[in-house]
Amino acid sequence: xxxxxxxxxxxxxxxxxxxxxxxxxxxxxxxxxxxxxxxxxxxxxxxxxxxxxxxxxxxxxxxxxxxxxxxxxxxxxxxxxxxxxxxxxxxxxxxxxxxxxxxxxxxxxxxxxxxxxxxxxxxxxxxxxxxxxxxxxxx
Amino acid sequence: xxxxxxxxxxxxxxxxxxxxxxxxxxxxxxxxxxxxxxxxxxxxxxxxxxxxxxxxxxxxxxxxxxxxxxxxxxxxxxxxxxxxxxxxxxxxxxxxxxxxxxxxxxxxxxxxxxxxxxxxxxxxxxxxxxxxxxxxxxxxxxxxxxxxxxxxxxxxxxxxxxxxxxxxxxxxxxxxxxxxxxxxxxxxxxxxxxxxxxxxxxxxxxxxxxxxxxxxxxxxxxxxxxxxxxxxxxxxxxxxxxxxxxxxxxxxxxxxxxxxxxxxxxxxxxxxxxxxxxxxxxxxxxxxxxxxxxxxxxxxxxxxxxxxxxxxxxxxxxxxxxxxxxxxxxxxxxxxxxxxxxxxxxxxxxxxxxxxxxxxxxxxxxxxxxxxxxxxxxxxxxx
Ligand SMILES: [Zn+2]
Numbered sequence: 001x002x003x004x005x006x007x008x009x010x011x012x013x014x015x016x017x018x019x020x021x022x023x024x025x026x027x028x029x030x031x032x033x034x035x036x037x038x039x040x041x042x043x044x045x046x047x048x049x050x051x052x053x054x055x056x057x058x059x060x061x062x063x064x065x066x067x068x069x070x071x072x073x074x075x076x077x078x079x080x081x082x083x084x085x086x087x088x089x090x091x092x093x094x095x096x097x098x099x100x101x102x103x104x105x106x107x108x109x110x111x112x113x114x115x116x117x118x119x120x121x122x123x124x125x126x127x128x129x130x131x132x133x134x135x136x137x138x139x
Numbered sequence: 140x141x142x143x144x145x146x147x148x149x150x151x152x153x154x155x156x157x158x159x160x161x162x163x164x165x166x167x168x169x170x171x172x173x174x175x176x177x178x179x180x181x182x183x184x185x186x187x188x189x190x191x192x193x194x195x196x197x198x199x200x201x202x203x204x205x206x207x208x209x210x211x212x213x214x215x216x217x218x219x220x221x222x223x224x225x226x227x228x229x230x231x232x233x234x235x236x237x238x239x240x241x242x243x244x245x246x247x248x249x250x251x252x253x254x255x256x257x258x259x260x261x262x263x264x265x266x267x268x269x270x271x272x273x274x275x276x277x278x279x280x281x282x283x284x285x286x287x288x289x290x291x292x293x294x295x296x297x298x299x300x301x302x303x304x305x306x307x308x309x310x311x312x313x314x315x316x317x318x319x320x321x322x323x324x325x326x327x328x329x330x331x332x333x334x335x336x337x338x339x340x341x342x343x344x345x346x347x348x349x350x351x352x353x354x355x356x357x358x359x360x361x362x363x364x365x366x367x368x369x370x371x372x373x374x375x376x377x378x379x380x381x382x383x384x385x386x387x388x389x390x391x392x393x394x395x396x397x398x399x400x401x402x403x404x405x406x407x408x409x410x411x412x413x414x415x416x417x418x419x420x421x422x423x424x425x426x427x428x429x430x431x432x433x434x435x436x437x438x439x440x441x442x443x444x445x446x447x448x449x450x451x452x453x454x455x456x457x458x459x460x461x462x463x464x465x466x467x468x469x470x471x472x473x474x475x476x477x478x479x480x481x482x483x484x485x486x487x488x489x490x491x492x493x494x495x496x497x498x499x500x501x502x503x504x505x506x507x508x509x510x511x512x513x514x515x516x517x518x519x520x521x522x
Contacts, residue, residue: 007265022387030377033387041376041389060380062279062331070267079276079331081379087390089379093270104287115269127269 003124006115010034011128017054018110020090020128023047031086055109055133056084061094061102073115073125082108082130093129100132107133144354145233146363147520148243149178150483155345155470156314163196166346167204167249170476175210178350180243187241189215190231192224192248193475200475201247221382222422222510223371224248225478226518229349230369236353246349248480250473252342261384261511271386275339275425279331281380282427286333289442291430293333297324298448299426300337300468306455307465309495312480314343314471338426343471347479349486364489367519368408372400374513382513397515398422398435398507405517406437411503413437416459418488418498420481421507423466432507433461436517455498463488463496478516481506489522 005011011020022033027044031052039047061080067073078094080102093113096102113129151173153166180186191201196217205211220227225248232244262272285291301321307313319337327336351366358365374381374397379388382397395403406412413436421436423429433444438459447453453461464470464484467477485504487493502522509515 006269007263030389031387040385060280060283062276062283062333064270064273064276065330066273068267068270068273068276070262070264070272071270072268073270077270079270079273079280081280083390088387089390090387091271091379091385104283125268127271 003112003114003126004118004121006125006127011110012051013112018112018128019054020052020110022050022052022086022088024050031088033088033090052088053085055107056082056130058102058104058106058108059083059089060104061096071116093127095129095131102132109133143237145236145351145366146354146358147349147366147486148352149174149176149180149350150486151177151348152312152480152483153346154312155343155473155476155480157343161344163193163200163249163251163344163346164203164207166251166344167200167247167348168207170249170346170348171204171208171245171247174348174350175245178243178352180350183210183212185243186210186213186245187243188213188235189245189247190218190228191215192218192220192226192228192479193250194219194221194224195252196249196475200249204247204249220371220514221512222424222472222474223478223508223514223516224475225347226369226506226508226516227371227514229479229482229518230371230516232351233366233369236351243350243352246351246479247346248348248476248478249346250475251344252473259511273331275334276331277380277384278339278425278428279334281431282333282425284380285427285431285444289430289444291445293325294321295430295445295448296333296338296426297321299423299429300324302454303423303462303466303468306463306496307469310465310469313465313469314341315465315469334425334427340424340467341471343473345471345473345476345480347476347483349479349482362522364486365521367411367521368405369516369518370401370404370408371514371516372397372404375400382509382511384511396435397513398432398509398517401515401517402436402507405505405519409519411519415503416505417501417503418463418485419459419461419505419507420464420466420484421461422509423462423468424472424510426468429462429466436505436507455496460498463493463498474510478506478508478518481508482518482520485520489520
């Protein structure tokens with residue numbers, strides 16, 4: 001999927017798929033997303049930039065049926081939390097089949113999702129999302 | 140009663156609802172005038188300081204009200220703490236009296252919310268563009284997790300709405316004054332599963348005011364309502380579905396919520412505990428939020444909130460009625476006014492002036508708000 005990222009530095013597309021870009025704290029060892037200059041858990045400076053795991057499990061899900069303020073992309077869209085093996089829970093869009101009810105705990109993988117059109121370039125505006133690992137939707 | 144104690148000398152409210160062209164200032168004037176009259180405050184010199192809670196009111200919201208009342212001159216300070224703005228103003232007012240700096244303090248809460256979905260400056264523009272800021276979806280995810288940990292059904296969520304809307308029928312200051320059934324709630328539009336339209340409170344307009352005064356020797360005999368605690372807390376880091384709405388959190392479930400921090404502080408400040416309470420007004424932004432509050436405020440143990448609802452404990456005739464005012468589900472939510480609206484209700488209950496909503500023999504009452512920031516407040520009043 002080509003397009004403009006909603007913001008630089010949030011995710012990367014590699015041969016292995018899409019991964020979110022996070023940090024690991026040198027002091028408390030906690031991971032965080034997105035990257036920040038300090039650990040937002042303990043306040044220690046200069047956390048180590050890491051690529052987060054490309055797969056995780058679904059922790060919570062819902063559907064957004066009306067566009068929230070400032071959002072021009074398609075609705076409805078899935079929305080939820082995916083738990084990554086680093087011990088991190090991430091807020092995420094979900095690319096789901098509307099006819100298949102998701103299950104908490106099911107394996108998920110990071111994908112890219114079109115969230116609108118970049119007003120400057122006219123290209124798709126792209127954000128990260130998670131999709132069921134065994135589904136063919138998304139990337 | 141010692142002189143460091145704080146009593147409620149007067150309360151006033153403008154009904155919560157939608158009032159066309161009437162400004163937040165107009166509503167605030169109505170509430171403030173009523174509270175000042177009840178407190179017997181007739182001169183500007185009697186008002187030591189005014190704190191005005193508002194989230195969307197804009198610059199000098201408190202000044203506009205006091206100007207309209209010809210009661211400016213003293214210090215006037217606007218306070219923003221999201222859904223807890225009014226309670227934050229109350230906390231500062233109580234401190235101003237306890238410190239000995241002021242004898243009488245006016246606390247205002249006012250708001251005129253934009254209709255429909257509320258845009259806030261809380262999120263970065265890219266988060267909005269990416270669709271990562273849907274408030275009802277956050278409520279829905281929190282509801283789904285609570286349903287799993289507390290074995291709740293969507294019928295339980297609907298039952299909260301039925302309870303609160305039935306309570307609101309008797310409240311002339313509420314926006315919705317019609318009862319609904321479980322079937323009607325579940326038939327209302329599905330906004331973000333598991334939450335249906337009727338399970339979500341409506342942003343609206345309103346104002347409330349409270350005059351606090353340093354206790355005098357004759358207050359005990361007069362049965363004055365005492366403000367025993369006004370606690371405000373923010374979130375601890377790491378809770379992915381906390382009201383601070385971070386983009387990530389830790390895969391742990393034992394991070395104390397801001398509401399729990401506020402409740403713990405308030406119980407300590409008051410020297411009282413959950414077992415002492417006679418009634419509670421809590422944040423029912425959505426139906427699940429009320430049930431989560433039962434647990435966060437220590438009204439029951441973890442996973443037990445459904446029992447309090449199903450066995451009627453929190454019904455108006457139960458052992459611990461919750462949201463006898465109708466809650467935000469009936470009143471609607473004018474952010475800056477909602478916390479003081481709760482206080483007005485509880486003061487009337489403690490005075491025995493709540494009419495058809497009266498909880499017999501109410502002597503200890505708790506008010507709770509929580510919202511974006513995160514901010515959480517817990518206020519305890521006694522008679
Ligand atoms: Zn750290």
